[in-house]
Amino acid sequence: QKEVEQDPGPLSVPEGAIVSLNCTYSNSAFQYFMWYRQYSRKGPELLMYTYSSGNKEDGRFTAQVDKSSKYISLFIRDSQPSDSATYLCAMSPKAAGNKLTFGGGTRVLVKP
Amino acid sequence: GAVVSQHPSWVICKSGTSVKIECRSLDFQATTMFWYRQFPKQSLMLMATSNEGSKATYEQGVEKDKFLINHASLTLSTLTVTSAHPEDSSFYICSARDSAGTEVYEQYFGPGTRLTVT
Numbered sequence: 555q556k557e558v559e560q561d562p563g564p565l566s567v568p569e570g571a572i573v574s575l576n577c578t579y580s581n582s583a584f585q586y587f588m589w590y591r592q593y594s595r596k597g598p599e600l601l602m603y604t605y606s607s608g609n610k611e612d613g614r615f616t617a618q619v620d621k622s623s624k625y626i627s628l629f630i631r632d633s634q635p636s637d638s639a640t641y642l643c644a645m646s647p648k649a650a651g652n653k654l655t656f657g658g659g660t661r662v663l664v665k666p
Numbered sequence: 667g668a669v670v671s672q673h674p675s676w677v678i679c680k681s682g683t684s685v686k687i688e689c690r691s692l693d694f695q696a697t698t699m700f701w702y703r704q705f706p707k708q709s710l711m712l713m714a715t716s717n718e719g720s721k722a723t724y725e726q727g728v729e730k731d732k733f734l735i736n737h738a739s740l741t742l743s744t745l746t747v748t749s750a751h752p753e754d755s756s757f758y759i760c761s762a763r764d765s766a767g768t769e770v771y772e773q774y775f776g777p778g779t780r781l782t783v784t
Binding site: 560562586588590595596597598599600603642646648652653654655656657658659661 | 698707708712769771773775
């Protein structure tokens with residue numbers, strides 16, 4: 555079993571819809587949770603980070619963490635075609651040389 | 667700010683030759699850099715952690731003699747794929763941790779290098 559599980563998709567939504575992404579994890583030592591966006595053949599770009607249970611909002615993005623269920627989510631409101639990309643969750647223990655463990659990524663397609 | 671570059675962006679080499687990939691932090695110092703490998707439609711797999719002035723730490727299953735890492739300065743780390751074979755064809759991505767940062771998310775990714783071994 556992988557430490558971090560993420561549905562690979564693809565997830566296809568119409569423009570303006572809410573995109574809902576999630577990851578589950580098994581390592582209770584994970585304390586930091588990040589979401590990255592990766593366009594094809596490009597490096598990942600940090601979208602959101604959090605290290606506590608609950609919600610964190612930044613513009614159209616909301617990150618949600620439920621440590622008791624070992625489940626994290628990312629919501630994208632008012633989705634745009636430019637949001638079409640692969641979204642990766644990443645996690646890290648509080649003290650592990652800042653190594654990140656990534657989920658497999660979910661491919662998202664926002665159709666105009 | 668926080669820009670990381672990689673060179674080359676794409677390289678094709680013949681089987682048996684060696685290829686060097688550079689990772690540079692352009693506007694910050696990076697004591698630590700990470701090298702990842704990504705196969706098509708798969709996630710990033712950490713290969714090694716590169717520390718300036720010391721030997722790299724390799725993840726389990728990564729051949730240190732095949733993937734040579736040198737981190738000679740606070741802004742440059744190199745990955746050399748020695749005696750490359752077609753199965754080494756992949757997308758190689760580096761990330762650099764801002765030495766002035768204290769948070770785990772303060773590491774920034776390069777644009778990646780696509781290696782094709784023929």
